[in-house]
Amino acid sequence: MIEVKNLHKAFEGEEVLKGIDFKFEQGKTNLIIGQSGSGKSVLLKCMLGLFKPEQGTIKYDEKPYSEFTVEEQRELRKKIGMVFQGGALFDSMTVLENVMFPLRMFTKQKKSESLERVREVLQRVNLEGTENKMPSEISGGMQKRVSIARAIVNRPKYLFCDEPNSGLDPKTATVIDNLIQEITHENNITTIIITHDMNSVLEIGENIAFLRNGVLKWKGTKNEIFKTDDETVTDFVYSSNLFRKVRKAQLQGL
DSSP states (O other): OEEEEEEEEEETTEEEEEEEEEEEOTTSEEEEEOOTTSSHHHHHHHHTTSSOOSEEEEEETTEEGGGOOHHHHHHHHHTEEEEOTTOOOOTTSOHHHHHHHHHHHHOOOOHHHHHHHHHHHHHHTTOTTOTTOOGGGSOHHHHHHHHHHHHHTTOOSEEEEESTTTTOOHHHHHHHHHHHHHHHHHHTOEEEEEOOOHHHHHHHOSEEEEEETTEEEEEEOTTGGGTOOOHHHHHHHTTSHHHHHHHHHHHHHO
């Protein structure tokens, strides 16, 4: 679990995060949603230790990150997997080399053990037989699955995903959503996902934080989001055609 309490972050005197309180629960897909400029990425970077907040605490399993020693920060980094918006694969490396990269960086495993683990995670994301392909030789959806395999190869305790569905068609996006959720449940990972995709909210929104102008305006589940009366939330949510259709169907069923 990761807990954020009274988190404030400013840049050049302009406050971007204004007292965020939220618990990112273990074994669940925790979604951060909101319009561009709402503070989603800044919150993510604060949790990753890339930005230092002016006020507030970030706790990893009850311990404040500000109290971590340099060695503890290094150990925490080994427990974090990251799925980047564009995939961020190394173009000059094969699929196998890309997935093996965290093992080379953070472990002292024998090459045979690393190869076994890489093949295991590639099988888990349904990419058997792609080991020797270059990223340019596979589809965008397959590249995202390679990125997920790389993120989980080191058996992370925490998984951060920044717009994992960016650039994908709806069908492929749903596959990626379900894969992330399945891996989260299977391994009891604390998964944090930044997304603009309301399909993702409807599909895997187990614990949702809605930000607006640096403020946590609403929190709840994918089922509870339909019941809120907060206009800032409903205006954002029902900008999606899918959500309007779902809401209409719900009302007709009452």
